[in-house]
Amino acid sequence: MTNAIQSMLNPASVAIIGASPDANKLNGRPFHFMRRDGYAGRLYPVNPRYEEIDGVRCYPDIDSLPEAPDMAIVAVSAARTVETVTALGKKGVPVAVIFSSGFGEMGPEGKALETELLETARAHGIRICGPNNLGLINGFEHVTATFSQYADTPPQPGPVAFASQSGAFGTGITSMARSRGIGFGYFVNTGNQIDISLMEVLEVALEDDRITVAAAYLEGLSDADALIRLADKAMAMGKPLIVAKVGRKGAGARAAASHTGSLAGEDEVFDGIARQHGIIRARNEEHMLDLVAAFIGTDAAKGRGIGILTQSGGAGALMADRAEELGYEVPLPSDETKSKLAEVIPAFGALGNPVDITGQFLAEPKILKDSVAHLLDDPAIDVAVVWLQLMHGYSDLLVDVFRDIRSRVTKPFVVCWIEPPERARLALTEMGICVISATERAVEAAGGLIDLGEARERCQNRPAFVATDLTQPESTRPVAAVEAHALLTAGGVPLVSCALAATPEEAAKTAETVGYPVALKIESPDIQHKFDVGGVALGLADADAVQTAAEQMLAQVSGTAPDAQIDGFLLQQMAPTATEMVIGMRRDPVFGPVVMVGLGGVLIEVLKDVAFARAPLSEADALLMLDRLRGRAMLDGVRGQSAVDRVAVARALVAVGEFALANPQVQELDLNPVFAGADGVVAVDWLMMAEAKEQG
């Protein structure tokens, strides 16, 4: 169906159903805009009330069109959309962009109309963008097929493809971009998104060689797989994908869900998966445009070191603060770099990081040129931020200076220019130099270049994407401990050794094979919380102790859980105490098989300090999960614990991911606690839930 989207994005002919000659009306604007902008394709207004519009023949109905146009804009009332789509389908039009509102956003009746519309479209082999959208723009080919206010001024194309679920916010974002001199080659609003999704649109737009960056504004996410495919494709093409997604918190998620009717899924899970697949997430519209500005003309950074060069010590300190707050590094330059800087910087400057070059560079531009080059030559510096302000009398001089710097350096840099002369800002942006006009935001943009470089590195050997069945089973059952142990061990998930014994006597014998000291646990499909019923004994040192404990346990459990079916005694090796972690897996209704890791105790219970990735995950993905934990300092060893072998934990996470894919019947897995130490990692308790199949 890609062809329909290609048709939509770059149509050789466009019909406008319900066209009006009034350029101020929703149904008059696209015709007016496309004529104004010089759209070179064939335009077919359709409206029985007009013979012609602005000198162009207007057709009374779809049937009478001289050809099946590549795309149709539908600007009729909601009630008439079904018949319109039927006629378009019969005519052979591959895609309809439906402006009409009065659908899902209106409640159940509108929702029913959406279903009817979609069924009609499917029946006639036509795809739908919308309804309730404000159209799309292909700035290169002047397809201004929209009624967005953004098009009140002719759009300037550029290397960015932007798709937005929100029309109004999308209009705001494109307009902000224009003010910054950033051109959007494509701007598509997918509206209620009953058929064509934002992800599909961007997949096709990315294939355009003129596009180097994709950006998306997402409200809901009903098809996580499509997003992951898009991300993997963008990564493979070397084109950054920036996503802003709302619904981070309760009220926002509630608002997004009520607004779009789509399920966004848990934000922490989305965040983990986005990061895993190299999506650069934007917090808001400004952050999105800052990242766009950084990515369109600047290479990704190859490391975490930010070099700060400033004419204000105060601004330098603020940038250093922000860089460290976000986890980037602000390394001191080497002695060699310092002595090179000392040769060019005035004595009242500062040679550390930030480097304060003072205002003297206006008199001697070489100060600025050389110091940026020297700083970026330093092996510890991977990206620079250069801060300046105003300088309205030196606009051209400074543009020349930055052009010169650009030609001299190979590492990326971002210009932070407070209240810049408009001319200089646009000239630099035109050159592909990123200009940000706020101090912390410039650091965040440089950080984006670091994140992008790391994502590229990490995604080099990404395991192939595995699409998954999102249907949830009707019911699940716990899997017996020994059975679960065998499955997990076969899958390479590290667990303490264990064995099942039927009687206290057998338990005493079996303990020998497990190895002392052992833990003894009652095994029953009916008992979830063994400890609460007296079903756990720890640290048993010999056969006598095991037998005695088992006998006592049986007696106690027959009192506390008289109806439970007892399958015997589980004997487990006692693992040496280490840092407590939790590893989990679940099949998320939005995201599919998801692996989770957290640190045990209050960190997970009180701070909900966990990280997610989707199966399959690479070792690099798993290490990233650990880096995302707020309490990650625990892994370096605190309170006398030795440092945790992070690679061993990462491998366990990878194994859990592979296990999830290999065992589709397993719905949920909870390894808690997992003991992680210098010598590796081992789960000492596990709960596995599998699909409960009807007995055959």
Add this chain to the structure above:
Amino acid sequence: MTNAIQSMLNPASVAIIGASPDANKLNGRPFHFMRRDGYAGRLYPVNPRYEEIDGVRCYPDIDSLPEAPDMAIVAVSAARTVETVTALGKKGVPVAVIFSSGFGEMGPEGKALETELLETARAHGIRICGPNNLGLINGFEHVTATFSQYADTPPQPGPVAFASQSGAFGTGITSMARSRGIGFGYFVNTGNQIDISLMEVLEVALEDDRITVAAAYLEGLSDADALIRLADKAMAMGKPLIVAKVGRKGAGARAAASHTGSLAGEDEVFDGIARQHGIIRARNEEHMLDLVAAFIGTDAAKGRGIGILTQSGGAGALMADRAEELGYEVPLPSDETKSKLAEVIPAFGALGNPVDITGQFLAEPKILKDSVAHLLDDPAIDVAVVWLQLMHGYSDLLVDVFRDIRSRVTKPFVVCWIEPPERARLALTEMGICVISATERAVEAAGGLIDLGEARERCQNRPAFVATDLTQPESTRPVAAVEAHALLTAGGVPLVSCALAATPEEAAKTAETVGYPVALKIESPDIQHKFDVGGVALGLADADAVQTAAEQMLAQVSGTAPDAQIDGFLLQQMAPTATEMVIGMRRDPVFGPVVMVGLGGVLIEVLKDVAFARAPLSEADALLMLDRLRGRAMLDGVRGQSAVDRVAVARALVAVGEFALANPQVQELDLNPVFAGADGVVAVDWLMMAEAKEQG
């Protein structure tokens, strides 16, 4: 010395030492600017090389001036500043603003020159602003006594007093403010700040009735008391004080320190004290100006509920996200509010929070007017954010709409307008309506109004400020447990009861008076970590157990710590286990007596999750400290613990603060652990360090 600062901010006459006729030169700019802007006072250029400058008589030297001007600008070389200040002092000039650079920022020699300059000034009774500053502006009286690029265009005065340690950044900030239509009545750059501090300047500026908001950009803070006095004064006057302070992190602090040579102090301590005294902290220059924009014309909010009204569901969700992320509330409107909204909002809008009023309000402005009024009428809503974008054809209409809303509502609101028509933005700003052009930042501005309201509430019964001696004693000594116990108990700090016994036999008897079960601890000035030497026994149930444990302890400690002086046995009541907290006090070299609270365990050890306030603190201050803990959910009761009595904890913190003021000899106090539960709070271990005085 306030008079000198008044003279500086509003001089009836100004001398410019080293004046030049060249309006492009540092030493020519202030004269040029003040003439251009219509400064009505007397201007005296001083330079032996000129007879007159631009028709104004130029004097050959300071002696020949016809009067002692209220203020002198010094624009001579660093080497000549001392003689210049001497001459100014002799002439009777109260204050000199010294532009000259080549001082502390140049290293030790420059530092020495600063000292000489300051001594000279003190000897001649003249105060100094700077050196190495770019001057000041009083926009009301056209005192454009600066060479800042900001003054390239005549400054527009307004209700804001802004002082900055950084000249370049200060220039950037004032210029950004101008672009937004925000006028600064005062802009003062204090530069190297060897004498007049930013805090003193703002104290005086606040007395001007035309000023309603103060803002400061701080790099270092050598005089925390001055900041607190300023904050208390601003609060008493009902004028918000916004402070941006760099040095939040290592690299930023390093940069700030090297740049200004002043000690900033630990950022977490600063943050706690700023919040305690009602300072609204800005993260960066944009945030500062957003807060300024909110505070100049809008009342503080009286509660935490943010109502969001939008024409874009997506933007609404983003705002709701941000509000909750920052800890504000986004309450659903009442049924009554909803039915009132339903009467005005189109059916395809949304009635929750966010309220989506759709784009229909352009055709029917009443939709916007009424819905803002209805939303703000809801008792759960304390401040509204109204989001819109572009609407370049409706500029005047929308200005009228917001004027109308303003006249109808009593609660505050913020307008978030993406890519607004410049004219509308300036018109609303002129009216004192806060317009922010970025979605999340608008929420942060509304949040600022909430923070300000809460700060005012909290500071109503602020304990009187107590200035403190910051000199640190040469050495400190641990205070014996029983002595410390007596002091703390007398001060109302809740500790478990305890008693000292000399021998094992006496211990057994004394335990009775303490109450079983007891804890037994060895008491020795030489043993800090009692547990490590076998000096702790817990949960002793009767006299026999106590005597046996004491005998064993004595034997063991004589082995593990043979040289320790043993003062006996400490008997302590065993407190029931509860949520573990830590309370501390120290005398900070920058901030004075500081009280700390944290949650025990990994939260404090790994996440450094602590909060600070300065003594004396109110109960409200102490409750705020608890609210600032990231792990505060622990206080609500987790893992089967009951909820903590927050007021009891707060009272203990207040008591520790009072104790610190009443006992200046106590340098440090560590209550760890403190058990906090539903029934109150009690410290079960304490370590007190006091000044070690020479034996008399």
